[in-house]
Amino acid sequence: MGKCPYTHWKRRGTSGEEMNNVYSVVTEAEGGARLETAAPSKTPMTGGKKAALVIGILLGALVLAYLAACVVVQTVYGDTALPRTDVLGVDVSKMTEQEIVALWEKQGAQTVRDTKVSLTENDADIGSVSLEELGVTVTPEAAAVAAGASQRYESWGGGALAWLRGGWEYIHSWFAQTSAVPSFDVDSAALDAACEKLSANLNCTVVDGGYRLEKGEGLYITKPADGRMLDAPKLERDLTAMLQSGALTPVACVYEEKKAETVDVQALHDQLAGEKVEAVCNKETGKPTQSHIGVTFDVAAVQAQLDAAPAGTEFLAEAQVEFPIVSTEELEECMFRDVLGTCTTKCAGPWGRHQNIKLAAAAINGRIYNPGEEFWYNSTVGQRTAARGYHEAGVYEAGRTTTGIGGGICQVSSTLYYAVMLSDLQIVLRYCHMFNPGYLPIGCDATVSWGGPDFAFRNSRDYPIKVVTSYNDNTNELTCTILGTKVDDHYVVITNAVLASYDYQVVYQESPDVAPGDEVIDQYGHTGYFVRTWRNIYDGNDNLLSSRVEADSHYDVGNKIILVAPGYLPDTGE
Numbered sequence: 166m167g168k169c170p171y172t173h174w175k176r177r178g179t180s181g182e183e184m185n186n187v188y189s190v191v192t193e194a195e196g197g198a199r200l201e202t203a204a205p206s207k208t209p210m211t212g213g214k215k216a217a218l219v220i221g222i223l224l225g226a227l228v229l230a231y232l233a234a235c236v237v238v239q240t241v242y243g244d245t246a247l248p249r250t251d252v253l254g255v256d257v258s259k260m261t262e263q264e265i266v267a268l269w270e271k272q273g274a275q276t277v278r279d280t281k282v283s284l285t286e287n288d289a290d291i292g293s294v295s296l297e298e299l300g301v302t303v304t305p306e307a308a309a310v311a312a313g314a315s316q317r318y319e320s321w322g323g324g325a326l327a328w329l330r331g332g333w334e335y336i337h338s339w340f341a342q343t344s345a346v347p348s349f350d351v352d353s354a355a356l357d358a359a360c361e362k363l364s365a366n367l368n369c370t371v372v373d374g375g376y377r378l379e380k381g382e383g384l385y386i387t388k389p390a391d392g393r394m395l396d397a398p399k400l401e402r403d404l405t406a407m408l409q410s411g412a413l414t415p416v417a418c419v420y421e422e423k424k425a426e427t428v429d430v431q432a433l434h435d436q437l438a439g440e441k442v443e444a445v446c447n448k449e450t451g452k453p454t455q456s457h458i459g460v461t462f463d464v465a466a467v468q469a470q471l472d473a474a475p476a477g478t479e480f481l482a483e484a485q486v487e488f489p490i491v492s493t494e495e496l497e498e499c500m501f502r503d504v505l506g507t508c509t510t511k512c513a514g515p516w517g518r519h520q521n522i523k524l525a526a527a528a529i530n531g532r533i534y535n536p537g538e539e540f541w542y543n544s545t546v547g548q549r550t551a552a553r554g555y556h557e558a559g560v561y562e563a564g565r566t567t568t569g570i571g572g573g574i575c576q577v578s579s580t581l582y583y584a585v586m587l588s589d590l591q592i593v594l595r596y597c598h599m600f601n602p603g604y605l606p607i608g609c610d611a612t613v614s615w616g617g618p619d620f621a622f623r624n625s626r627d628y629p630i631k632v633v634t635s636y637n638d639n640t641n642e643l644t645c646t647i648l649g650t651k652v653d654d655h656y657v658v659i660t661n662a663v664l665a666s667y668d669y670q671v672v673y674q675e676s677p678d679v680a681p682g683d684e685v686i687d688q689y690g691h692t693g694y695f696v697r698t699w700r701n702i703y704d705g706n707d708n709l710l711s712s713r714v715e716a717d718s719h720y721d722v723g724n725k726i727i728l729v730a731p732g733y734l735p736d737t738g739e
Contacts, residue, residue: 246312250343253280253303262309269305277303282407283415284363291418294363299404300355303347311347346411356401364397367418372477374428376437378458384437384484386467389425390477396421430468438462444493445535446500446629453496459487490627491536499650501631506587506657507646510580510604512636517556518573522643524554525574526634529581533631534624539593540632542578542613542620549574549615561599561612575612576604578620581632581645582611585622586700586715587657588630588647593621597718600691608661608696608718627652654705659698659715667693667722673735676728684727691723 246257246265253276257265269276274297281293296303371392377385396419403416441459446452462484474480512522528546549555549571558572575598582595583605595611596618602610611620624630628650635644669690679685698715729735 247343248339250312250345252308252311252345252347253277254344255308257308257312260312265309265312266305269303269308273303273305273308277301280413282404282413284367284418285415286418286420290415292367294359296349298355298359298362299408300352300359301408302350302352304350307347307350311345313345346413348411349408351405351408356404360397360401360404363400364395367395369393369420371423371425373426375426376428376433376482378437378460378486378488380488382481383486384460384462384482385479386428386433386471386474386482387479388471388474388476389427391425392423393420394423395419428471430464430471434462434464434467441487441489443489443536444491444496446496446533448533451533453493453500456489456492456496458489459485461485496628500629501648501650503649503651505589505626505630505647505649505651506584507644508580508583508587508605509642509644510576512573512576512641512643513604514558514573518558519641521549521555521558521571521573522576523636525549525571525577526636526643526645529577529632530634531631533629535629536624536627539621539623541594542581542611543615546574546577560614571615575602575610576643577634577645578613579605579610580643581634582620582622583609583659584645584647586659588649589626589655589657589700589702590630590647591623591625592715593623595620595716597716597720599721600723601694601720606659606661607663607694607720608698608716609659610718626650655710656703656705658701658703660701661696661698663694663696665695669693669722670724671727672724673727673729675731675734677731679728679730679733681730681733684729687726687728688723690725691721693722694718694720696720 245259245261248258250256250258252265252269255268255272255276257268260268278295278297280296282296282299283290284292284294369392372387372390374389375387377387379385399419400416407414407416437458437460439457439459442455442457444453444456447454462482467482467484470480470482512519525546529540529542532540532545534540547553551570555571555574557568557570560569560572579602582592585592586609596613597608598610598612601607604610612618613620626649630647630649633646633648635646636642637644669692671690674687676685676687696718698718699712700715701712702710704710
């Protein structure tokens with residue numbers, strides 16, 4: 166049996182040059198004979214095909230890796246949250262639904278309080294509001310659902326697409342944190358309240374320019390500042406949409422601009438400048454006159470103050486301000502509101518005396534006196550004449566009691582005098598009677614006569630006063646009242662003391678008009694007195710504040726005169 170032939174590959178060249186990828190097969194047979202045959206020809210591989218092959222292999226590897234990720238998600242994380250997952254900042258990575266629920270029960274409320282929604286204006290941050298303030302609550306179950314624990318595939322719709330999505334979410338967790346936003350339960354009333362609060366906090370209230378005059382301080386001027394109002398309804402709509410969207414994105418605030426009223430210093434000067442004017446009572450209308458605050462200032466100086474002041478602020482202007490003691494508004498509210506003092510006396514004597522009292526009382530009834538004005542009895546009541554309706558009645562004249570036109574009108578002046586003292590008004594002029602009249606406490610009367618003694622007082626208060634008189638025909642009582650305005654709780658008590666007294670004597674005089682043996686009293690006796698009167702001021706707690714001598718009154722002695730027939734003078738032992 167001969168040698169078996171062998172075969173080997175031989176590289177061949179062409180035209181003296183070797184060619185790539187060309188080979189010959191040499192076969193060596195038995196007997197040393199060589200048989201050379203050409204090897205089959207191969208197509209050369211280009212660079213593009215190599216690249217395509219590599220890409221295909223890589224894509225295949227990626228697909229296999231992605232499918233592996235899908236399998237991992239379904240098998241390893243099928244009932245847990247994926248790695249690097251949080252719910253509103255609470256880390257729930259790889260937690261089961263039960264674990265997330267338990268964690269949220271501990272941390273959920275605080276998390277809702279801590280989670281803020283940004284508010285912006287023109288993309289600039291202007292504040293924030295917490296979910297709790299917006300009325301948001303998040304249940305533990307909602308937190309677990311948001312994290313994808315146990316309900317991931319159901320929330321994604323299930324099926325192959327959900328299975329494939331799981332792989333993507335898993336791969337994403339390798340590179341980035343997944344922050345899940347749960348579904349919110351929103352209290353609409355709380356949301357409304359939050360929007361109202363935000364409006365109050367975010368609004369820039371317009372500050373109108375203006376002024377005010379402050380008693381005891383002066384002229385304040387406010388420099389204007391423009392404002393803006395938040396569109397609260399739109400904000401509420403945008404917040405609601407954001408909460409419903411499941412994305413805690415910033416919410417833009419929209420404002421409406423408001424222009425402020427300006428201040429014109431020159432116009433302000435023209436309006437305010439002037440002298441102080443007190444409000445008084447217009448005696449014709451019975452209504453208060455217009456008061457005015459006295460104001461003077463330099464326009465340029467105040468303008469410089471205004472220019473330097475920050476917008477929306479108030480400053481005390483360099484001005485001289487003088488307030489009236491009583492303004493029109495004050496007087497309208499309190500004019501003749503209070504009884505300052507009142508006195509009632511019993512009237513006696515004949516009918517004519519009562520008529521005289523009525524006429525004199527009517528003449529002073531309703532008289533108004535503004536601060537500083539004076540009342541004079543004689544000029545107010547006028548001359549007492551028969552033509553004016555006055556009658557004969559008892560008067561004191563020439564040291565004795567007699568009759569005259571207008572007798573009795575001193576009871577009006579005396580009753581008024583006592584009311585004036587109780588009103589704590591200033592007495593200008595007052596005379597006591599010749600004899601103690603008896604219808605008032607001694608030392609508290611005021612006599613008048615035409616062409617003789619007069620009675621006067623001044624309204625020494627800050628408010629107008631009115632004299633009111635009345636006569637009661639049923640009781641024959643005269644009442645004089647001073648109406649005005651009380652500014653405190655003080656009241657007056659009048660006291661007196663007889664410092665000396667002088668007894669009268671009984672004097673007999675002969676008269677042919679008296680029958681023998683008869684006695685006729687021509688004049689009753691009057692004891693003489695020296696009396697001092699005090700005006701005492703008390704506060705509302707009955708504490709004595711002051712006591713001053715009101716007047717000293719000297720009453721003459723008036724002897725009792727008895728008329729007898731001529732020759733019948735009694736033996737007096739003198």
